Amino acid sequence: MKHVAVLGGGVIGLSIALELTRRGFDVTILEKNTCGGQASGAAAGMLAPYSEIGEDPDDFFRLCLASLRLFEEWQHDVKQLSGLDFEYEKSGSLHCVYHPADLLSLQTRKAWQEEFGAIVNVLDQQALKEVEPHLSDDIIGAIQYPEEAHVYSPDYVKALEEACRQHGVRIEENLGAVSVEQYEQGVLLQAENKNEYTADQLIVSSGAWAKELEDLFELSLPIFPIRGQICAYERQEEQVNHILYTSQGYLVPKANGTLVNGASEDIAGFQTDVTEKGIQRLINWNTNILPFLAEREPFHTWAGLRPATQDGYPFIGPLTKAPNVYFACGHYRNGILLSAITAKVVAEELSGEQASVPLTSFRPERFT
Numbered sequence: 001m002k003h004v005a006v007l008g009g010g011v012i013g014l015s016i017a018l019e020l021t022r023r024g025f026d027v028t029i030l031e032k033n034t035c036g037g038q039a040s041g042a043a044a045g046m047l048a049p050y051s052e053i054g055e056d057p058d059d060f061f062r063l064c065l066a067s068l069r070l071f072e073e074w075q076h077d078v079k080q081l082s083g084l085d086f087e088y089e090k091s092g093s094l095h096c097v098y099h100p101a102d103l104l105s106l107q108t109r110k111a112w113q114e115e116f117g118a119i120v121n122v123l124d125q126q127a128l129k130e131v132e133p134h135l136s137d138d139i140i141g142a143i144q145y146p147e148e149a150h151v152y153s154p155d156y157v158k159a160l161e162e163a164c165r166q167h168g169v170r171i172e173e174n175l176g177a178v179s180v181e182q183y184e185q186g187v188l189l190q191a192e193n194k195n196e197y198t199a200d201q202l203i204v205s206s207g208a209w210a211k212e213l214e215d216l217f218e219l220s221l222p223i224f225p226i227r228g229q230i231c232a233y234e235r236q237e238e239q240v241n242h243i244l245y246t247s248q249g250y251l252v253p254k255a256n257g258t259l260v261n262g263a264s265e266d267i268a269g270f271q272t273d274v275t276e277k278g279i280q281r282l283i284n285w286n287t288n289i290l291p292f293l294a295e296r297e298p299f300h301t302w303a304g305l306r307p308a309t310q311d312g313y314p315f316i317g318p319l320t321k322a323p324n325v326y327f328a329c330g331h332y333r334n335g336i337l338l339s340a341i342t343a344k345v346v347a348e349e350l351s352g353e354q355a356s357v358p359l360t361s362f363r364p365e366r367f368t
């Protein structure tokens, strides 16, 4: 049985580990701290390819769309395999606009997205008030995507971890930074306490930290952390039905009665603290979406590090010179959404099958 070591236990490493173990691989996850403790546990959990990619369809959009279409079955499997719930809500989303000039761009989006089979409705202000009565009067129209959904990310990663454990994945946590000591004749990894781990195959799923391996693999891997600051409000009696998306921020109504409000995009190295300026920007904007928030204070603020890449595309694929090293990192703003398709294509390629989505644009050597 082929033994796979997965470096990093975020949503990407956990999803790949689960899919590989279901296909009969022997899998060990090696995690510096705790699984889901970085970007993955901090995410808003939107599964929103149409809202996120508004301009032109490209390979990244196709990857995101393939993942959305897989997610229904994938989330069902994760729940079954773990016995845990994580609030998969097919709420749909509203991409809201404020200026008459933007109404035209909604029609453009609708036209090309329908070519990809999207269900898209353009709503005027009156129709919007019927589906979301609390929206600001400044919003003059929106595009509605009934297929977009969201999960409660902290619980999603817990369920993935539990499903992995129950199905034989070994999970080693609190190892400090694990280093790759050897990869040419078998893989040898070392934890900070000098414990060693061997494997036939390595998956690099260390998110924003993957750049640390550039020199070792003689690879140009332009991946860097973009901090996302985010906060949550308690909802009271107000009903909010959709993900509310605007050019300056979003609100996600969670089934647990909270509204998640995200998110900043700032460069702060590997710091995961929140700043007054970052959270205040969210607070200042969100009343332009739901005016009732003017009376509220967020009860919780936090931040995470999105693994961004130079061209905005993730790295998915093996090294040509060492096919037993496989990269799966750099999922930037969409790692929760992309977890389903990433797990699938990695498992397909490691099983010697053709990936069900073309991966040429995502190969890790494209900058080298």
Ligand SMILES: Cc1cc2nc3c(=O)[nH]c(=O)nc-3n(C[C@H](O)[C@H](O)[C@H](O)COP(=O)(O)OP(=O)(O)OC[C@H]3O[C@@H](n4cnc5c(N)ncnc54)[C@H](O)[C@@H]3O)c2cc1C
Binding pocket: 007, 008, 009, 010, 011, 012, 013, 030, 031, 032, 033, 034, 035, 036, 037, 038, 039, 040, 041, 042, 043, 044, 045, 046, 047, 176, 177, 178, 179, 205, 206, 207, 208, 209, 210, 227, 228, 229, 230, 262, 263, 303, 304, 305, 306, 307, 328, 329, 330, 331, 332, 333, 334, 335, 336, 337, 338
């Ligand atoms: C505020 C915010 C909101 C977001 N909202 C959404 C959203 O709505 N929808 C969506 O799809 N995505 C969203 N994202 C993006 C998403 O969270 C990320 O794309 C995704 O979590 C990346 O997953 P990952 O497993 O690659 O990285 P991480 O979750 O960062 O996991 C990487 C893991 O590798 C470990 N590691 C690093 N180096 C080593 C080492 N040397 N040895 C051992 N372990 C190591 C780390 O400790 C970490 O646990 C959001 C992100 C943020 C910050």
